[in-house]
Amino acid sequence: MRDQEPGRGPAERRLSTKEAAELLGVKPETVYAYVSRGQLSSRRTAGGRGSTFDAGEVEALARRNRRDSGPSQAPGAELSVRTRLTLIEEDRYYYRGADAAELAVRHSYEEVAEWLWTGRIRPGAAFTAPAPSIDAARRAVDALPAHAGPTDRLRVAAVAAAVADPLRFDLSEDAVLGTARTLIPTLVAALPTRRPGHRDGRSVAQRLWGRLSRLPAAEAPLHVLDTTLGLLVDHDLAASTLAVRVAASARAHTYAAVSAGLGVLEGPLHGAASGLAHRLLLDVLEQGSAAPVIAEELRSGRRVPGLGHRLYPGEDPRARVLFALLEDVPEAAPALAAARDIVATTARHASLHANVDLALAVLTVSCGMAASAGETVFAVARTAGWIAHALEEYGERPLRMRPSGQYVGAEPVRGVRE
Structure with missing residues (x-):
């Protein structure tokens, strides 16, 4: 009524x-x-x-x-693509039928990626990259201006690694999987280190840590980072993933498909959310309360970052897992309290729950990382998912990702009007 x-x-x-x-x-x-x-x-x-x-x-x-x-599209209808990779249902999501949150907590990022690629867990899976690939990527990244962002560096590294690989046009499953296992460590190795004297460890999380934080890699926060990578591997057809599938549909090689995903990720409506949540947390910590910070966000007409997700009516399951793990990181206590204050303050007028961007911001803030660190983590993690989607698309009919345009311009005329 x-x-x-x-x-x-x-x-x-x-x-x-x-x-x-x-x-x-x-x-x-x-x-x-x-x-x-x-x-x-x-x-x-x-x-x-x-x-x-x-x-x-x-x-x-x-x-x-x-x-x-549009008149030709039923209300609520969306482009759909058949996939065997990720299912999202209410407050849970699954990789190839396995609970994604459980996989990410119990297995390393590399093992989760292998499961998404092949449907098999490879215990102790490790990714290594050939020296020529790393050297080419590092030279290209080092030539960028100092103000280049993380996605700039990763995209340039992907292109450089492609040029160094004469077999990049081999789209057979074995070749694509081989590229996947070398490209991800190449991308990480091409990023500049932040911690003096950092020496790369065996896992992707260990290597990435020294490029995100100047602090030593303690066991608990490193586990949170590794779990975060696993949680972010894939999430249905996000905009960047759709771009990857379009590139793969045109039979672009794996490096080019990943580069397409990175290009979309750099857009402010896709990859910037974790950085905005990071800055929001810092403001709340500085002010001592979320109320004045939230008030200013709303007064300025800005959406409060780190809250709500169109696919989850309740709490983002990725955020739920990370918040629980961050309880075991003493340094994260202030940022966790600030995040809870943000959720509670906003709940007074909108029923919104924390999403993974807010949880990722707690990690980046509490571990002394830059605001752009979340974008880096997201891009590295999602590279495995992008390759899984590219591999799936290579098995489909070429150029099937070709929607028809709905022309709404001027009516055709004979000749040219003066």
């Missing part, structure tokens, strides 16, 4: 959360996500047990959503 508050005319009628969700054709959780992104405003009910929404705003948003979907 649409409620009308005393003294207000019909133009200012209010909708309940359920009514707004029905009008928009979405779940109630998505309505609050619209609020967090500044697309809707909300008002707490008198009893404080729910929110109401301006009917005019909701109807305008519904019209925009219908217009954006």
Whole structure:
């Protein structure tokens, strides 16, 4: 039932959360996500047990959503691609039918990657790269300006490694898997070290640590980093993963497909979220409370980073795992408390839960890493997933990722108008 508050005319009628969700054709959780992104405003009910929404705003948003979907696409319909890799259901997700969170906690990043690639666990799996590949990648990265970001470096390293590999155009399964096991350590090795005297360890997490933090790699935070890599290996068809599949559909080699993913990841709407959450945490720690920081974010019309996820109505399972592991890292206690304060403060007006970006920010802040560290972790981790999707796409019909355009320009005419 649409409620009308005393003294207000019909133009200012209010909708309940359920009514707004029905009008928009979405779940109630998505309505609050619209609020967090500044697309809707909300008002707490008198009893404080729910929110109401301006009917005019909701109807305008519904019209925009219908217009954006286009006449040839049913409301809510999305591009779908058959895949055997990742399934997301409610508050859990699975790699090849195995609970992804359990896999990441119990197995190393390399073992999780092998499972995603082959459906088999290789105990003690390790990735190594040939010296010519590392040398080519390092020379290319060293030539970049000092202000180059992590994704810039990784993308340049991927291109350089490709040029150093004369067999890059071999798209057979064995060849692609061989590339996968050498490209990931090559990308990590090409990044500059932050810790003086850092010596690479055996695992990807150990090698990556010295390129993210100046602190020694203690066992607990290193385990969190390794688990984070495993949790982020894949997550259905994110924008960067779709770009990889399009490249692979055109039979671009593995390095080029990964480079396509890195190009999309660098976009501010995809790869920047963890850095924004990192800065938010630092502001909360400096202020001593989340309230003034959240207020300023909302006053400026910005979405509060690190909260909500379109695929999870509740808490992001990746965040849940990482928060639990970070409890065993003493240095993380202040940042964990700040993260909980952010969630509790925001929950006063929007039912949003922590996502993996906020949990990753707790790790990067508490371990003395730069704001860009989360982007680096995400890119290195997701490289394994991108290659899994490329490998899957190589087995499909070439150029199938070719949607038809819907022309909306001027009507055709004979000749040219003067």
